[in-house]
Every structure is written in C-alpha cells, then in structure tokens.
Amino acid sequence: MKLISRRPDFSMGAGIDFRNALSELLERFWKDDLSTTELAFAGWEPRVDISEKDGQMIIKADIPGVDEKKLDVQVVNNVLTISGEREEKVEKKEQNYHRIERSYGSFSRSIELPETVSTDKIQADYQKGVLTVRLPMEKPKDVKKISVKVS
DSSP states (O other), X not given: OOOOOOOOOTTSTTHHHHHHHHHHHHHHHXXXXXXXXXXXXXXXXXXXXXXXXXXXXXXXXXXTTOOGGGEEEEEETTEEEXXXXXXXXXXXXXXXXXXXXXXXXXXXXXXXXXXXXXXXGOEEEEETTEEEEEEEBOOOOOOOOOOOOOO
C-alpha cells in the first residue's frame, strides 16, 4: 500500500470563490484597471481643517495648484462655499510612461456656519496652496427666558 501525503488544496470546493474574488481584487489593484486619467478628472473636494481661536472660526483648505483668479469664496445663508478650478498641465513625452493621479477640474466645498459667525468681517488669504478663511464670531445672543402661564 502506498501512502499519499495530503496537502490542503484551496482551489477546490467553497474556497475557490473566495480565492478567485481575492485574486481578482488584488489584480485590479496592482494592474490599475481603472483609468487613472478618468480618476484624475473625477470630482474632488479640498481637505479642510476647522478650528476656533481668539474669537474666530478658522478654516484652512488645501488647494495647491489652483490659480487665485480661479478661486471663489462666498457665504450665502450661513453656508461658506469654497469653489474653483485646477487646470491640467499636459506633458507629452514619446518614450516615458506618465501616470496622472492628481485631480483636476472644478471643485466645490460647502461648510455650514454657526449662527454666531459675523459674515460682514470675513477675511480670506491664499498662500502656498493653502486657503485660510477667518470668520469672526460674535458672542451668543442672550437667551431670554419666557414664562409659561397655566390657564
């Protein structure tokens, strides 16, 4: 009688579906089936930091490569909207493969502001690819207590 050593084989049975799915996922990740050019032109939003200091709300947005002439900052109905456009600069080379991963095109980011923000004195500064918006905050209005009469 000849003994045959047994090795687990994950290519048969229920494990095959999982193995194929994982293999396909990894292949798509490494091969990059999605067109990176299409991803680059997909909608994008700048990342923001929102903080409060010295009676001001400070919003910093990362928007490198955006021309300040293509940048718009507005407040309508207590909603701050930062919008603009980053234009693509096309490089063409015959022998080298280039990859486009940075996003281009129009963007818009809206942030609801608290009622205590004074929209009359907003300041915006754009430096080294970072937009800083300073929004002065007023002290909260006094709450007036209203007594309820029982009839």
